[in-house]
Structure formats: structure tokens, C-alpha cells
Amino acid sequence: MTAPPAPLHGHQSQGNQLHRNPWYTQTVRIVDRVDEIPGVATYRLAVIDEGDSHHDPFIPGQFNMLYLPGVGESAISMSGNPAEGGGWVHTVREAGNVTRTLAGLSVGDTLGLRGPFGTGWPIPNLLGNDVLIVAGGLGTAPLRPLIYHLLNQRESFGRIWLINGARSPEGLLYQREYQAWRQGGIEVLLTVDRPNAEWHGQVGVVTLLIERLKLPRPLQTQLVTCGPEVMMKYAALSGLRLGMTPEQIWVSLERNMQCAAGLCGHCQLGPEFLCKDGPVLRYDRIRPFLFVEQL
Ligand SMILES: Cc1cc2nc3c(=O)[nH]c(=O)nc-3n(C[C@H](O)[C@H](O)[C@H](O)COP(=O)(O)OP(=O)(O)OC[C@H]3O[C@@H](n4cnc5c(N)ncnc54)[C@H](O)[C@@H]3O)c2cc1C
Structure with missing residues (x-):
């Protein structure tokens, strides 16, 4: 599925997610994990199908929905450099079911992701x-x-x-x-x-x-x-x-x-x-x- 790239500007251009199917869940693999502070880690998630155009630019301040099959889905903000490729970057605190299960995963494990969603910083x-x-x-x-x-x-x-x-x-x-x-x-x-x-x-x-x-x-x-x-x-x-x-x-x-x-x-x-x-x-x-x- 193709989607136009999200422009890196604009509160006015909020809702860029509406250009694509919001229910489409892509499978991503954890390719890096940095333990930040107790209970918080940063994950780099790479789209498994590299041809998938869902790996779009994002507006700082937007978020993705991270999905762990059989557990649930959580909103998690982008925390990486918007000018850098190489996958989605998310910093996650262990709070409940989804985030605790994610914390138990390692490099190589897979999960689902849909997004990006929401407005960004103006x-x-x-x-x-x-x-x-x-x-x-x-x-x-x-x-x-x-x-x-x-x-x-x-x-x-x-x-x-x-x-x-x-x-x-x-x-x-x-x-x-x-x-x-x-x-x-x-x-x-x-x-x-x-x-x-x-x-x-x-x-x-x-x-x-x-x-x-x-x-x-x-x-x-x-x-x-x-x-x-x-x-x-x-x-x-x-x-x-x-x-x-x-x-x-x-x-x-x-x-x-x-x-x-x-x-x-x-x-x-x-x-x-x-x-x-x-x-x-x-x-x-x-x-x-x-x-x-x-x-
Ligand atoms: C737009 C957006 C961006 C977010 N970005 C991040 C992020 O970058 N990193 C991150 O770690 N978390 C982020 N969160 C918060 C994250 O979505 C919640 O902590 C989520 O509930 C975790 O899912 P869970 O199944 O692990 O916990 P749950 O089982 O849903 O909840 C665990 C506990 O946290 C409480 N809780 C639920 N939602 C929130 C919330 N939004 N804020 C505070 N407490 C809550 C619940 O009442 C419960 O006590 C974001 C939330 C939103 C809406």
C-alpha cells in the first residue's frame, strides 16, 4: 500500500494519518534496545517488509500504536530523530500489560505497529x-x-x-x-x-x-x-x-x-x-x- 510522505511541518497539516488506512498494522522487529532509566527503555523498530511505504516520515509529537498479539495495544510517541531513517524509535515506560510485555522482549522479537497518528508540535x-x-x-x-x-x-x-x-x-x-x-x-x-x-x-x-x-x-x-x-x-x-x-x-x-x-x-x-x-x-x-x- 502506498501513502504520501507526511510533511515535516505544520500543526495545520495535522491528521496526515488520514491519508492512509489507520487500521493497517505493520509487523516490525526490534533491532536495537537501550535501557535508559529504571523501567524505561528505548526501542528501534524496523519494518520487516522493507518495501512497505508505511515507514513514513513523521512530525515530532506524533505517536504510533504498538500492538502485542494476545496482550493489547498502546499509544507510544515517536522519540527518535525525524531526519534519520532506520526504523521507528520509541521510549517506553513499563506501566501495564502492553508495556511490561514489551519490556520482556529483546532484539529480534517482533510486534505490530500502526501509525503515525495525531498532530505534531507546531x-x-x-x-x-x-x-x-x-x-x-x-x-x-x-x-x-x-x-x-x-x-x-x-x-x-x-x-x-x-x-x-x-x-x-x-x-x-x-x-x-x-x-x-x-x-x-x-x-x-x-x-x-x-x-x-x-x-x-x-x-x-x-x-x-x-x-x-x-x-x-x-x-x-x-x-x-x-x-x-x-x-x-x-x-x-x-x-x-x-x-x-x-x-x-x-x-x-x-x-x-x-x-x-x-x-x-x-x-x-x-x-x-x-x-x-x-x-x-x-x-x-x-x-x-x-x-x-x-x-
Ligand atoms: C498520545 C500518547 C503518547 C504516549 N506516549 C508514550 C511514550 O512515549 N512512552 C510511554 O511509555 N508511554 C506513553 N504513553 C502512555 C501509554 O500509552 C500508557 O502508559 C499505556 O496505558 C500503557 O499501556 P499498558 O497496557 O502497558 O498499560 P495499561 O494497562 O493501559 O495501564 C497501566 C496503568 O497506567 C495508567 N494509564 C493508562 N493510560 C495512561 C496514560 N496515558 N498516562 C498515564 N497513565 C496511564 C492506567 O490507569 C494503569 O494504572 C502515551 C500515551 C498517549 C495517549
Whole structure:
């Protein structure tokens, strides 16, 4: 089955998955596995039928559905470099049935994959702007393709900050890459809730670091955030306090997803089907629903 390549731009071009059959599951093989932090590993998955055009480019921020026969399916974001071939890259935390079974697999084992799905980070809106990336815990995974893209096209963006928070220093994802990101022109700022004896950095929530930033151009800054919802809510409020408008803030909402095609309704939040209208949404569009408890 052929499908047009997904353009590497555009919140506006969201829904590129609709060009292809959303139910088509391709078989992929684990060709590499990196154990990141306890309970989290990064897998490189190569399409077995190399002629399969489903191995498309993707927009940073999109996700695939990973399928383990007899176990189930889970939404997992792309975490690899969008400019790089060689298979899909996903960073997965052991949470329940699917992800724990995946954690028991090794290089050479196979699973199913369909996608890519959802909107991506709004790259056209970031062009020429300063970019403030706020990541919490595993939320760094969906932001990593964006980080790679910003590094790949560094001259197209202004200042870039990455504020990365985790419960403990051991929980900071992709630490081996921070030096390269800094050398590439990203200001990487870290904070943890619970320091250990070796930690000499910031302790506390990410908003402390956001509010300490003196944004040189608040109205030419875009804030992109992924992590626990409570963190994203307060990150957005901090951005507003720094002089940004709601239209400059983008959140990725990783709610329960089942069909990924906007049909089953599991991921509905207000009028939005997060699997197709999201997971990345502009803050002003989702703000009324974010602050309603248990919605
Ligand atoms: C768009 C999107 C992108 C995602 N990207 C990633 C990713 O890159 N890496 C990753 O490890 N996970 C990611 N997730 C979360 C992942 O889909 C869930 O953890 C999924 O439920 C795991 O499936 P499971 O069968 O292993 O666990 P389940 O049996 O479904 O659930 C295990 C536990 O996690 C809880 N849970 C279910 N869904 C979520 C959720 N979305 N967030 C938090 N807790 C949940 C359940 O209530 C239960 O307590 C993403 C989710 C979405 C919607």
C-alpha cells in the first residue's frame, strides 16, 4: 500500500494519518534496545517488509500504536530523530500489560505497529521565535524529536531553552545527550524533586526555573510542554505570567487512547478527540477543560 510522505511541518497539516488506512498494522522487529532509566527503555523498530511505504516520515509529537498479539495495544510517541531513517524509535515506560510485555522482549522479537497518528508540535509557529521546552519525566520522549529538529535547523530559531524535571536525578531521561544538545545551542536547565548525594543542581518544580527565566522576547517565544498534566497546567500559567499569550503555548495531552482514529471516544476531552485533534493542542483551545477535575 502506498501513502504520501507526511510533511515535516505544520500543526495545520495535522491528521496526515488520514491519508492512509489507520487500521493497517505493520509487523516490525526490534533491532536495537537501550535501557535508559529504571523501567524505561528505548526501542528501534524496523519494518520487516522493507518495501512497505508505511515507514513514513513523521512530525515530532506524533505517536504510533504498538500492538502485542494476545496482550493489547498502546499509544507510544515517536522519540527518535525525524531526519534519520532506520526504523521507528520509541521510549517506553513499563506501566501495564502492553508495556511490561514489551519490556520482556529483546532484539529480534517482533510486534505490530500502526501509525503515525495525531498532530505534531507546531513547527511553523516556532520558526523565527525563541522556544521554551518544558519536559517532565517521560514527557521528554515526545519532545526529543522536536529537540533534534530544532538542532537540525538551528539557524531557523531564536534562543532555545529546555527545562527538564524529574522526580530524582536517576529519572532524568537521555542524560547522555545533554552535552550535545548544549553544544548545539540549547540551554539545558535541570531540576529534580528529590536530590541524591551527587546532585548539586536545582531542586523543585519546573515552574521555579521557568519563572526565573528572563524571556528577552515574551511575545516572540513559543512554549511547548509535555509531562504530567498538573505540571503542564502550571507551566502554562508561568508562561502567561512571563508575558506570553495563550496562543503561544502548546501542550501534549496523553489521555487514554484506543482506536487512534477519532472513532471510539475514549480520548475525548470536551469537543476534542485527543488522538486526532491532539495530542498536541494550543493551550487556548484546551484550557477550559484542563482545569475541570476528573474530566
Ligand atoms: C498520545 C500518547 C503518547 C504516549 N506516549 C508514550 C511514550 O512515549 N512512552 C510511554 O511509555 N508511554 C506513553 N504513553 C502512555 C501509554 O500509552 C500508557 O502508559 C499505556 O496505558 C500503557 O499501556 P499498558 O497496557 O502497558 O498499560 P495499561 O494497562 O493501559 O495501564 C497501566 C496503568 O497506567 C495508567 N494509564 C493508562 N493510560 C495512561 C496514560 N496515558 N498516562 C498515564 N497513565 C496511564 C492506567 O490507569 C494503569 O494504572 C502515551 C500515551 C498517549 C495517549
